[in-house]
């Protein structure tokens with residue numbers, strides 16, 4: 035039998051390479067698998083040999099011990115791979131296809147999937163709407179930071195790249211289609227970005243940089259990115275963004291210096307619940323980003339909120355935060371008639387179009403997020419460097435496809 039090495043969460047601050055079973059067309063019991071999903075038959079699934087599988091800020095919430103993820107949970111929801119086996123009910127995807135796997139697992143049959151709301155599929159996670167590979171409370175589908183992974187409802191979920199050789203030439207860019215590029219794009223679209231918009235994006239991590247790239251692609255006049263991390267701000271400037279340094283205080287004043295007015299048309303939260311306050315030595319203050327976005331977004335504007343918020347956080351700063359309750363100045367948002375879009379990005383809504391933009395050289399997402407391939411064995415190091423704030427998107431290379 036073929037071996038299968040995988041990156042597992044071992045406890046706060048700790049990930050390790052472990053040996054797991056080669057997948058079969060059945061969801062077996064294991065860490066984090068919902069009992070109602072144990073034994074589920076996946077005749078509609080395929081087995082993927084991973085070509086690229088990226089480390090995400092969403093993984094870091096678990097690895098930092100900020101969720102209820104159990105030890106030995108296999109990580110990895112950003113997966114690109116080659117199909118090596120197809121289940122008996124798969125009709126159109128074939129062995130040898132190279133595909134992007136949307137991080138949302140969706141059935142293609144429920145009311146929400148039919149409305150393309152694949153981030154809240156009703157049939158894949160017995161706990162709640164919405165699911166993902168290798169993630170706490172998401173049904174228990176095994177993560178893809180491994181040599182091989184099972185992908186359910188393959189005909190529906192997979193985005194097949196049209197030409198294998200061309201795909202492998204641009205694979206570092208295409209690897210961003212499983213999550214951060216569509217997620218950043220969704221953040222920009224739901225913030226209302228269009229030609230001539232002024233945009234403020236909180237967070238210069240990979241999702242923030244993907245949102246900035248997306249805002250440029252959508253024709254924004256000015257894209258401003260804010261963070262407290264100088265290297266990540268420099269990365270944003272490397273492809274034409276303006277930046278605000280939040281160690282110097284809130285974004286409003288610096289936005290005014292850039293634009294001549296203190297507000298922007300569109301606001302994006304690419305930070306989430308582990309947000310820090312503004313100013314030097316600022317500590318965690320989970321409502322900071324949402325409150326500052328309500329302040330700096332012009333009346334009638336919209337906030338795209340890909341940044342993740344949880345319903346339970348063992349490391350929350352107070353009793354309320356531990357239950358996911360934040361102190362929002364919603365009155366500010368209400369008075370300005372702001373709209374909000376939260377939740378998982380429905381990747382399938384955007385991934386094909388963004389693939390075309392990549393294949394036809396209209397966008398260079400891998401360069402903009404500074405994507406870097408590392409071996410599966412180096413995953414613990416990648417996690418540590420990413421956690422320390424490296425201006426890098428780490429892409430694991432478990433099977434040697436990435437040169």
Ligand SMILES: NC(=O)c1ccc[n+]([C@@H]2O[C@H](COP(=O)([O-])OP(=O)(O)OC[C@H]3O[C@@H](n4cnc5c(N)ncnc54)[C@H](O)[C@@H]3O)[C@@H](O)[C@H]2O)c1
Nearest residue numbers: 091092237239240241261305306309310340341342378379
């Ligand atoms: N909605 C979705 O579908 C989806 C998909 C992918 C990721 N996410 C979420 O998006 C968020 C960003 O992901 P990432 O991979 O870029 O994570 P990341 O942790 O690498 O980046 C977050 C950045 O925010 C900065 N930051 C902290 N406080 C700030 C503040 N007050 N203002 C501005 N910046 C601040 C940090 O310094 C860091 O650079 C995470 O919460 C992640 O879980 C959501």
Ligand SMILES: [Zn+2]
Nearest residue numbers: 090092112213
């Ligand atoms: Zn992700």
Ligand SMILES: [Zn+2]
Nearest residue numbers: 141144147155
């Ligand atoms: Zn569904």
